[in-house]
Amino acid sequence: MQLEAILNKLGISSLNEMQQQVVESYQKDKDFILLSPTGSGKTLAFSLLIIQQLKEIVREVQVLIIVPTRELALQIEQVLRKIAIGHKVTCVYGGHSTRVEKNAFKDAPAIIIGTPGRVKQHIEEGNFDPSNIHTLVLDEFDKSLELGFHHQMDFIIRHAPKIKSRILTSATTMDTIPSFTQIQEPIIIDFLNDAQNIPRITIKKVVAPVQKKLEALLKLICKIGTKKIIIFCNHREAVDHISELLDNRHIIHDIFHGGLEQQDRELALLKFRNHSNNVLITTDLAARGLDIPEVDAIIHYQLPHQEDGFIHRNGRTARMQAKGDVYVILKPDETYPYITDEIAEEEFPEYYELPESSPFATLYINAGRKDKVNKIDIVGFLLNLEGIEKDDIGIIEVKDKSAYVAVRRKLASIIINKANGQKVKGRKVKVGRT
Template identity: 65%
Template structure:
């Protein structure tokens, strides 16, 4: 395993202490219990461990990774495609076309990633052969239990008769590991109370009457300015209510919650990653396991009921050994046991300018990896257009049949005007505003 090459692909200079310990301790045909905070890099850690179990000459599925959400499944797929080069990886999840998944499974992958319900579907339909599955990863296992997937996970594990290795990850401590996992003994790597992995957070509060909460949020966003901000709500209607306010003020943002179509959720995260917007309003769906780059500030418009959920939300900022700000908007009568009364109050009664919108916007291109199109092809195509310079092109994400590119917002109309009849790798393409 070429660690340096993997790190280069992931744009990481070195493994962190937790990841290195997993790599050093884990051996094939052993069980691993990995306990580490949100944002500490568990996906890469278990991916490196998984690589020790894969055989290049196997002809069927070797490893199954079970995850609680489709977004997490897609994130793991992205990481593994950079780590497990040479091995086919397939992702199955609710909301994805089952026919496409069945076709993908006809030529079995080495690694199968999926949500419990969708894996049960494929097992029931006999679309999955489990005879060569030697490794099981239960990622974000605590979240899977919280979401009620115990029976489905138990059903799946009962079908895995050839398991030699079980890897379980969790962002919270567990009193005991359920028997259905089959983990009676394991190597443990526990960084939940590790000082170096604890996020360096500055937490402040804004206390206002309920009828002033939206106004307070708006003033806080203006005071924060042009930083990258994640706003957490407990309910979808609160997300939509805040979105309407920002839309009326022409502040570019996106929303992310379970009521959206999967494609819209993926696009919202993509645009947040590539800096096409600085503000994402979300429910706890974005609290864990998502590939969201470093965020400057978290705002809790509504606080969660459990301290663990509060911790996971805050893990979106102040990634391992980094810093971040957390703001809590409270009503005067609200009292949460996990929120100290000593927290500093943030003053928001000043005269603030509106936050500036991002200078980038996202364009959709109707070609991807399966059309032999890569990032260099897209950059070359754009630079051949009039008035487009290298600095005008931002982050590019190339998917199987489509690509998304961040470009200077002021140049979007120019690009759309001059690219209607364009070709990349001899293929006619469509470019649309996302």
């Protein structure tokens, strides 16, 4: 596929400077290291390199992409499914059905994307043959090291003896590259200190005693209003506590942390992307490697102990040269070495209104790719319902056996009543709220 066609498919007008330099600098069968901040477009950059490496359709695994988190694996899968036309892409990760994944390997995919532990498990069980892999991608490699995946990655690489090209990406500077990667004389592209990639962030502080901290957070959410907000906490208990507060105030939101089922985590991100909610409360699980565009503000309800964590959280906003606001909530005597005294304090009016609900709600349809259903089918299905216009339909995401569609919140119940039991591609479907 030509570059112009790829960009059109992704809804992008042109590559950014980093992506352009990656494409121009890459040499087949040479190791490659890309250092670039979170949110700068690394996924598309290395995906363009991968599709150059793919051979004509062959029944063997050619490319392996190792990532630290499930969410990042799913994000990359979405991109590659759009641009690696004609090549099977399979995603494997902890929390997903091993039986489903094993069945997917019966017809060998050209590209496997997976978390280290799950990829290692499949190799140990002989579920796929890694012996013909020629291209290895270690995406967000610094995060994989931070999470302690050294041994799993070492095992995987030792079982793929024919790798000719290794692509490593990182959002932080790496003093040394571990020997188990087998990277030698790499081409290095470093955009970590590039002025265009430095987020344009305004940082403010909110000072409140511990017993007034939740009240201060609520005031801040109300002042920010209908903009998209991510609230970061250090612990799941804090996430749940804030969620309870917002539930009591009928403020639509979602939560995201490692204690949730994978399906619930994916749905929370999906609804945040498609504007069904404007507030996401999370742990550091959402600090890196997730496709969460257009975040207007970051609130640190609890601050990380290390500055790196602070930087990565902030990287969720002001992406791709946009602007973003960051707020830190501090107790009067609380200090952090990376928070300076010069940071301005946020001021609040005496009276504030609760933010309006998000304009969209997400509906679930029990049909997906495996039923030969695509976005165009779903749009046509909804437009055939009386009183539904194109502007009433928002972002649609189609999964293997289901689809999720954002619709005007005020029309959600009407659409459910009219659509339930109707046919998509000749098949009766169930439609409901998420």
